[in-house]
Amino acid sequence: MRRSLVILFTIISTSLLATAQDERLNSLNFDEEPLPEETAPYSAIGIGPVFSLFSPDVTDVNAKAASLGLPNMNSPLLMFGAEFYAAVGFVPNMRIGFSWLSGSTGTAGDFTDTIRKSVDYSVSTKTLHLDYALTASSAFTVLPGVGISWGNLDLDVRRNGPVVDWNSVNGNSQSTENTRFSQSSISLIPRLSLEYVLTPFLAIRAQGAYTMQLSTSDWQANIHATVVNMPSSVSMNGFSAQVGVFLGLFN
Numbered sequence: 001m002r003r004s005l006v007i008l009f010t011i012i013s014t015s016l017l018a019t020a021q022d023e024r025l026n027s028l029n030f031d032e033e034p035l036p037e038e039t040a041p042y043s044a045i046g047i048g049p050v051f052s053l054f055s056p057d058v059t060d061v062n063a064k065a066a067s068l069g070l071p072n073m074n075s076p077l078l079m080f081g082a083e084f085y086a087a088v089g090f091v092p093n094m095r096i097g098f099s100w101l102s103g104s105t106g107t108a109g110d111f112t113d114t115i116r117k118s119v120d121y122s123v124s125t126k127t128l129h130l131d132y133a134l135t136a137s138s139a140f141t142v143l144p145g146v147g148i149s150w151g152n153l154d155l156d157v158r159r160n161g162p163v164v165d166w167n168s169v170n171g172n173s174q175s176t177e178n179t180r181f182s183q184s185s186i187s188l189i190p191r192l193s194l195e196y197v198l199t200p201f202l203a204i205r206a207q208g209a210y211t212m213q214l215s216t217s218d219w220q221a222n223i224h225a226t227v228v229n230m231p232s233s234v235s236m237n238g239f240s241a242q243v244g245v246f247l248g249l250f251n
Contacts, residue, residue, distance in 0.1 A: 042093045042133045042141075045086040046203060046248030052079040052101060054123060054211075056238035060231035061155065062107075065119045068157075070107045073121060076240075079103030083244060085129065097129040099147075106156075118158045123236065125151040127189060139197045147189040149211065151236050155181040181227055185216040185236050197250045207242040 055076040062072040085097030101124065108118035131145030159177040191209035198204060213236050219227035 041251075042135055043087045043089075043251040044095060044133070044203075044248065046246035046250065047084040048082065048244055048246035048248075050081055050083050050099065050101065050205075050242055050244035052081075052103070052209075052240045052242040053077070054079050054103065054238055054240045056121075056123070056236065057233045058105075058121060060233045061119065061121055064157070065107050068117050068119065068159075069111065070109050070117060070119060073107040073119065074105050076238075077103050077105035077121065077123065079123065079125075079240075083129075083246075085131070085246075087133075093133040093135075095131050095133060095143075097131065098127070099129065100124075100126045114161045116158075116160050116162070118156070118160075120154075120156040120158075122154040122156070123151065125149045125187075125236075129189075129191075131191075131193065141195045141197075143193040143195060145191050145193065147191065147209075149187045149189050151185055151187060153183050153185070153234070153236055155234065157181070179221055180223075181219055181221055181230070182223070183217055183219050185213050187236050188212045188214055200250055201247060203246045203248070203250050205242070205244040205246065207244070209240045209242065211236050211238055211240065213237055 053076040058073060058075045065071070065073060079101040080103060081099060081101035083097055083099035085095050087093075087095040102122070103124075104120060104122040106118060106120035108116065110116050127147040127149035129145055129147040131143040134142040134144070136142060157179045189209050189211050191207055193205055193207040195203050195205045216235075219230045221227050
């Protein structure tokens, strides 16, 4: 009898505990809550060719060309080169890059069977860039940035005949009259780039920039002579528009 009472008490206690646990389980809320979405940090490393249309002020250069009987040279001039960049891991959304570009434009004309004149305008730059990435989407990024550039500007004024005799080049000959005017400069280049990632390994760019000279050397003629009365408009200042294609890893 006693044993039966113990068994009966155990069964009743177990039933009551199970019922209580069911009620507690029913009171719990198992609704799924969305987990916070984590965005991957910006990262990019790329290298590729770039093409720029650079628009310096060539008014005074064209005036010199006109005084020689030449037509105006084309502006803007096409510059071609390459750029490399990589995201700076310890500064979010910041990246550093380096580019090198060169290009030229000019004008020329034949005046007689023995005389050809020309004026050529050449620019080359090497620039260290710092950009900040504003990611509009996983594929599209806006990048305001600034660069410090070291550049060379060369202006060649030539008068040539069809043939030059080496033996006649003695310092007094008038068969050729070639003068190269050269200046080096340091410039600040603010820019705005729009980049679109086509695949994780391929990106394209459109960019606008403006070059502002900060410091320049004296103008030199044929390396050794100092130039005086050079127009101030002949400089590296000017707008540029650029497109580029980059291979690398983009996120």
